[in-house]
Amino acid sequence: MKISSRFSVAVHILSLLALEPNAHHTSEWMAGSVNTNPVIIRRVTSQLKKAGLVAVRSGTGGATLVKPADQISLLDVYRAVEAVEEGELFGFHEHPNPQCPVGANIESVLQLVMLRAQTAMEQVLKDITLDQLSTELKHKIDEKK
Numbered sequence: 535m536k537i538s539s540r541f542s543v544a545v546h547i548l549s550l551l552a553l554e555p556n557a558h559h560t561s562e563w564m565a566g567s568v569n570t571n572p573v574i575i576r577r578v579t580s581q582l583k584k585a586g587l588v589a590v591r592s593g594t595g596g597a598t599l600v601k602p603a604d605q606i607s608l609l610d611v612y613r614a615v616e617a618v619e620e621g622e623l624f625g626f627h628e629h630p631n632p633q634c635p636v637g638a639n640i641e642s643v644l645q646l647v648m649l650r651a652q653t654a655m656e657q658v659l660k661d662i663t664l665d666q667l668s669t670e671l672k673h674k675i676d677e678k679k
Contacts, residue, residue: 540615543568543578545667548611551588552603552668553675560595578615585614603665612659623655624648 561572582588630637
């Protein structure tokens with residue numbers, strides 16, 4: 535199982551807003567950078583707006599960060615676009631055989647491990663801000679100039 539690409543698209547969008555604050559951030563412009571359809575950008579931007587991370591101007595379009603980049607964690611972004619309930623990152627296969635000793639007990643044994651893994655991942659995302667990520671991204675961009 536893997537996390538949907540909405541997370542990486544959302545981070546890409548927010549990175550554009552953080553690194554180029556004076557650009558006119560339309561969905562078409564951002565779609566060119568992400569290399570996707572503007573409709574995808576609008577959907578993800580709408581989720582980011584609902585989470586209070588971006589503002590979107592109607593009419594001429596354009597998006598801006600609502601909070602400073604150092605106040606937006608990757609966990610904020612993840613929660614804005616993934617809509618994974620607490621403790622539900624990993625799914626279990628449905629209807630294991632209750633007559634099998636493994637089938638009857640696997641979920642209860644594995645559930646704690648999966649919850650610990652989700653908690654660890656969320657802690658890593660919480661510890662990284664958009665500002666930190668953007669700084670690293672800017673270094674990479676500058677290296678290639």
